[in-house]
Amino acid sequence: IGEPDWRRAADLVEGAGTLALACHVSPDGDALGSMLGLGLALARSGKKVVASFGDRMFEVPRLLRFLPGQDLLVEPAAYPAEPELMITFDASTMERLGLLAPHAGKAGELLVIDHHVSNTRFGTVHLVDPSAASTTMVAEELIHRLGLPVDRSVATCLYTGLVTDTGSFRHSVTTPAAHAMAGRLLETGLRPEELARELWDRSPYAYLPVLGAALGRATLEPDAAGGHGLVWTYVTRADRAAQGLPYDEVEGVIDVVRRVDEAEVAVVLKEDDAGGWNVSTRSKGVVDVARACAALGGGGHARAAGFSSALAVADTMAALRPLLTPPPSHLPPPHPHRTEP
Ligand code: 5GP
Ligand code: MN
Ligand code: MN
Numbered sequence: 001i002g003e004p005d006w007r008r009a010a011d012l013v014e015g016a017g018t019l020a021l022a023c024h025v026s027p028d029g030d031a032l033g034s035m036l037g038l039g040l041a042l043a044r045s046g047k048k049v050v051a052s053f054g055d056r057m058f059e060v061p062r063l064l065r066f067l068p069g070q071d072l073l074v075e076p077a078a079y080p081a082e083p084e085l086m087i088t089f090d091a092s093t094m095e096r097l098g099l100l101a102p103h104a105g106k107a108g109e110l111l112v113i114d115h116h117v118s119n120t121r122f123g124t125v126h127l128v129d130p131s132a133a134s135t136t137m138v139a140e141e142l143i144h145r146l147g148l149p150v151d152r153s154v155a156t157c158l159y160t161g162l163v164t165d166t167g168s169f170r171h172s173v174t175t176p177a178a179h180a181m182a183g184r185l186l187e188t189g190l191r192p193e194e195l196a197r198e199l200w201d202r203s204p205y206a207y208l209p210v211l212g213a214a215l216g217r218a219t220l221e222p223d224a225a226g227g228h229g230l231v232w233t234y235v236t237r238a239d240r241a242a243q244g245l246p247y248d249e250v251e252g253v254i255d256v257v258r259r260v261d262e263a264e265v266a267v268v269l270k271e272d273d274a275g276g277w278n279v280s281t282r283s284k285g286v287v288d289v290a291r292a293c294a295a296l297g298g299g300g301h302a303r304a305a306g307f308s309s310a311l312a313v314a315d316t317m318a319a320l321r322p323l324l325t326p327p328p329s330h331l332p333p334p335h336p337h338r339t340e341p
Contacts, residue, residue: 004127004138010145012085012109012125013042020083020107021051021072024091025098026278029064029164029199031090034113034135036069037157038087041148043072050074054098061248066198067160068153082106088123090135090161092116092299113138115165118290118299133173136161137181155188159195167255168196171303172285200252206243207250213239214253220262225287226326228264231257234313237271247272254280265289265324269313277309277316286330292323 023031043049051072076099086107112123117130136158224230258266266282281289289305298307309316
């Protein structure tokens with residue numbers, strides 16, 4: 001049980017007249033990349049395709065606006081109410097579809113394409129591969145099984161999900177299969193350096209003072225995370241308002257904070273424009289942050305997970321801190337980081 005059902009998935013896609021695609025809310029590179037990559041490949045084969053995500057504020061994050069295939073996107077309000085075939089991308093639960101969850105509930109068939117180990121198998125057919133580094137890896141295989149060509153535009157979408165979810169081939173999910181897929185995609189002529197610059201190596205000037213403020217208040221707690229160390233900080237909407245910086249520009253703060261040697265776990269709390277908080281967590285090899293975030297209503301992967309919180313920063317940290325425990329097999333280090341040799 002739980003094996004990907006390639007044959008049924010391919011039959012459904014080939015038999016459907018209209019395909020309604022949806023990825024998780026606040027879409028990242030893997031969510032949009034897998035949805036638009038498969039969407040483009042299908043649209044070019046003559047299928048009618050609509051794609052969307054269920055955010056109240058429907059807007060593609062600025063960093064991902066270079067992705068091809070955005071003409072497939074429709075607002076949630078224009079999404080088919082009862083799609084004959086709906087396909088979900090990178091969403092581990094029905095709730096992750098936000099405003100589009102009711103549509104999924106009414107779909108004739110619901111094909112779930114994902115790579116989260118925590119996927120709840122909420123569809124009628126599932127292509128869920130927890131060993132895949134990204135959902136775009138699963139999407140690529142489906143494209144091949146459908147016999148559809150991968151041109152440079154499709155490859156750009158698929159590669160974006162691959163590099164974002166592997167952290168540019170740095171994270172533990174970086175398998176030979178992930179590199180092999182990158183090789184295939186580069187054959188289409190896509191330029192990895194241009195993509196990397198779009199994704200990671202550019203920010204408005206206003207980002208620097210906001211990043212500075214966040215880093216300036218970073219806190220190291222050597223005793224937390226079972227003695228393996230925790231580093232955390234936060235970015236308020238006032239920080240951003242002072243510089244006129246939009247919310248989606250602060251995604252990368254966690255990538256700076258997580259580099260701290262003395263901490264196994266890194267946490268960044270980000271206040272959105274409505275005053276709610278989105279919490280990013282990362283770990284290095286001991287603490288399962290997906291478990292901790294799931295306990296607070298979120299989820300994700302063992303080394304990268306998140307959740308939303310309506311609480312104040314200190315209260316969110318008070319709820320999260322005791323959940324950041326290593327499994328029993330990982331006893332605290334004999335010499336805590338704070339004791340110098
Ligand atoms: P990030 O910190 O980059 O926003 O999210 C890291 C990972 O955590 C994502 O790839 C996603 O799998 C997961 N994640 C983040 N926020 C949430 C959330 O609110 N709910 C769930 N279920 N997963 C989340
Ligand atoms: Mn995702
Ligand atoms: Mn993913």
